[in-house]
Amino acid sequence: IAPAARISNAWDTKVGGTLADALSCNAVVKSFGAEAREDGRLMRVVSRWRRRVNRTWLRYNTTAAVQLGVLLCLRSAVIGGAVLLWMAGKASPGDVTYVLTSYYVIHAYLRDVGMHINNLQRAVNDMDELVAIHGEPIGIVDAADAKPIAVTGGHIVFDAVTFHYGGHRTALYDRLSVDIRPGERIGLVGRSGSGKTTFVKLVQRLYDVSGGRILIDGQDIAHAKQDSLRSQIAIVQQEPILFHRSLAENIAYGRPGVSRAEIEQAARLANAHEFIMRLPKGYGTLVGERGVKLSGGERQRVALARAFLPDARVLILDEATSSLDSESEALIQEAMERLMKGRTAIVIAHRLATVRSLDRILVFDRGRIVEQGNHATLVGKPGGLYRSLFERQATEFGQLSAAG
Structure with a gap:
């Protein structure tokens, strides 16, 4: 999911940049009668953004479906194994009840862990650009001994x-x-x-x-x-x-x-x-x-x-x-x-x-x-x-x- 999310987030930024560029230069666009041209430019950017967001959405849902499928297979194996042991006389009804109860508790935790991991991954991807901006070094830094300056004469x-x-x-x-x-x-x-x-x-x-x-x-x-x-x-x-x-x-x-x-x-x-x-x-x-x-x-x-x-x-x-x-x-x-x-x-x-x-x-x-x-x-x-x-x-x- 992460690589696709990074690309779709980058295109989300490009959509905002294209809109800001056209709106801030509104007077120039009107002066040259270029509204249709700017609409077309925005549509091209939005189309590429839509394809990449759709790919990210599909990957996210596919991953969630696979995780759910794995859990269902695990549930079937545990329940089937417990029933087979009971039918073979190797497990009492209490053993089967204990296994099923324990599994349902563990299953709920596993499902929650998978959901939180997916949400965390999406949050991390959405924060990538903000973290990169935060990591940019400051161009002009105050010296360690910097003090307020008093400008009294202007020399x-x-x-x-x-x-x-x-x-x-x-x-x-x-x-x-x-x-x-x-x-x-x-x-x-x-x-x-x-x-x-x-x-x-x-x-x-x-x-x-x-x-x-x-x-x-x-x-x-x-x-x-x-x-x-x-x-x-x-x-x-x-x-x-x-x-x-x-x-x-x-x-x-x-x-x-x-x-x-x-x-x-x-x-x-x-x-x-x-x-x-x-x-x-x-x-x-x-x-x-x-x-x-x-x-x-x-x-x-x-x-x-x-x-x-x-x-x-x-x-x-x-x-x-x-x-x-x-x-x-x-x-x-x-x-x-x-x-x-x-x-x-x-x-x-x-x-x-x-x-x-x-x-x-x-x-x-x-x-x-x-x-x-x-x-x-x-x-x-x-x-x-x-x-x-x-x-x-x-x-x-x-x-x-x-x-x-």
Whole structure:
């Protein structure tokens, strides 16, 4: 039974995965009129799952029937043997009664043992995948001497950091050193794949460095408790993810237990209060899975409000104004300026207009910082990478304006 059960359980997982894939990409399916194609894909998976589940069911019932048959044969042999001995005069009626009574007791226990063994085997097979997941090693483990970290100023130092992803032989960062002062607003720019996103992931300790160390306010984050570190870093992602809960719960996620007045104040600072109050249930409105009931700009403003509440000293903005209309971008840019005030801010940007007002811009290229300085310094550097990127974007914008 076990091999067949493992295969049918694996296909059960595939059915769930196929359904989740189609439902989470529902907008794409509708856009291409591909409902019938997705139905067909699901039917193919369900058909294979059904065949394998049917095979497991047949094996289970066949095994149960064989076990029952063996017990019936044993019962017939015992009863027949006792009767034959009595007929031959070698056993008294009391002997026959004793044998039959003892056998029926043993038979009941044997039947129960067989049933429990079958149930145990099915349970073990159903638990296989869960046990395998539980056995997966944790990617980032707190050190034995890990302690809560206290981020009071937001001074971030990359001290000769070397890092490479597990499957890559070449290091992305080779002895990278950066010093970000408390309250400094830093922009990270560069081509895709140059190491900008990895920089902020290392600050959050989503990966461990291969060499060197990262310090926040003089404390090595490798010796800090992960939950303590991340709870003191506010982040607004490029694609904000909201829970299928009320707007109030989403805003308060980084600091549960806050009052309604504090939630509303955070929403006002993020320019989100007005659109929330226009909704039928206001702050009690459910936003749908991943926030699908809100527009991109509305989701982004809710994510900004969520970042206001913890009052963290370190702030990460990952391309927070991308793919938005000009009105939403202006509102979010205004909220970002409020959010960055008094905090150490790291801003990842592809649209260089986002970083023009920042204190310092780090220009990445293949894991190295090739240029750094403010916008005026970098744009005035002949042959510089930042100037090249800026001129290209300015040219594209000019062409779009002319075409409009």
